Amino acid sequence: MPHTNASLPALLDGCAVIPVLTISHIEDALPLAEALVKGGLNVLELTLRTPVALEALRLIAAEIPEAIIGAGTVNTPELLTQVTDAGARFAVSPGHTDRLLDAAENSLTPLLPGVATASEVMHLMERGYSMLKLFPAEAIGGRELLKSFSGPLAHAKFCPTGGISPDLAPSYLSLPNVVCVGGSWMVSAQDIANRDWAKIETLARAAARF
Numbered sequence: 001m002p003h004t005n006a007s008l009p010a011l012l013d014g015c016a017v018i019p020v021l022t023i024s025h026i027e028d029a030l031p032l033a034e035a036l037v038k039g040g041l042n043v044l045e046l047t048l049r050t051p052v053a054l055e056a057l058r059l060i061a062a063e064i065p066e067a068i069i070g071a072g073t074v075n076t077p078e079l080l081t082q083v084t085d086a087g088a089r090f091a092v093s094p095g096h097t098d099r100l101l102d103a104a105e106n107s108l109t110p111l112l113p114g115v116a117t118a119s120e121v122m123h124l125m126e127r128g129y130s131m132l133k134l135f136p137a138e139a140i141g142g143r144e145l146l147k148s149f150s151g152p153l154a155h156a157k158f159c160p161t162g163g164i165s166p167d168l169a170p171s172y173l174s175l176p177n178v179v180c181v182g183g184s185w186m187v188s189a190q191d192i193a194n195r196d197w198a199k200i201e202t203l204a205r206a207a208a209r210f
C-alpha cells in the first residue's frame with residue numbers, strides 16, 4: 001500500500017500556525033526551537049535553505065522531544081531520505097514532482113506537497129493526497145483563491161504559506177478548507193540575529209492563540 005500523507009492531520013492536530021524557520025547558525029537551533037515551544041507552537045518547519053539546516057534538524061529532533069519538527073524545502077527524493085534520517089516527522093515542499101511523489105509513497109515520512117493551481121490539486125488528489133500546502137499563498141490569490149477552490153475541489157484541505165502576516169492569519173484560518181497556516185513572521189532573520197528569544201516567544205504565544 002503506497003503511503004500518502006493521511007497521517008498528517010493527526011500529527012498536526014490542534015496546530016493552527018506552523019512557524020517556518022531558516023537557521024543560519026547552528027547555535028541558534030535549540031534556543032529558537034525552545035522559545036517557540038515555550039510560546040505554544042510545537043509544530044515547526046525547518047527549511048533546508050542553509051548549510052546547517054540538516055544538522056539543526058537533527059539537533060532539534062534529538063534534544064527537544066516536545067517539538068514536532070518537520071523539514072521544508074524538501075524538493076527532491078534525495079532530500080526526503082536525508083530529512084527522514086535526520087529525524088523529521090514530516091516534510092514540506094513548495095511544489096511537487098512525480099519523482100518526489102514516488103519517493104514519498106515509499107517513505108514513512110508524510111509529505112505536505114505544494115500546489116498553486118486547480119490542476120495541481122487534482123493531480124495530488126488523484127494520487128491520494130487531500131492535505132496540501134498552498135504556496136506562495138498571498139502571491140497567487142490567497143483567501144480568494146481558497147474560496148474559489150472550495151466549490152469544485154471541496155475535499156482538498158490546505159495549509160497556505162507565503163506572505164501570511166499575523167493580521168491575515170485569522171481570516172485564513174476561518175476558511176473551512178484551511179487546516180493551518182505557515183509563516184515566518186515570528187522567527188524573523190533580525191530577531192534570530194539579535195538572539196531575542198524572549199521576543200520570539202512572545203510572538204509565538206500570540207500566534208498560538210489564533
Ligand SMILES: O=C(O)C(=O)C[C@H](O)[C@H](O)COP(=O)(O)O
Nearest residue numbers: 047072073094161162163183184
Ligand atoms: O523553503 C521552503 O520550502 C518554502 O516554501 C518557504 C516557506 O514556505 C515560505 O518562505 C514562508 O513564507 P513567508 O511566511 O512569506 O516567509
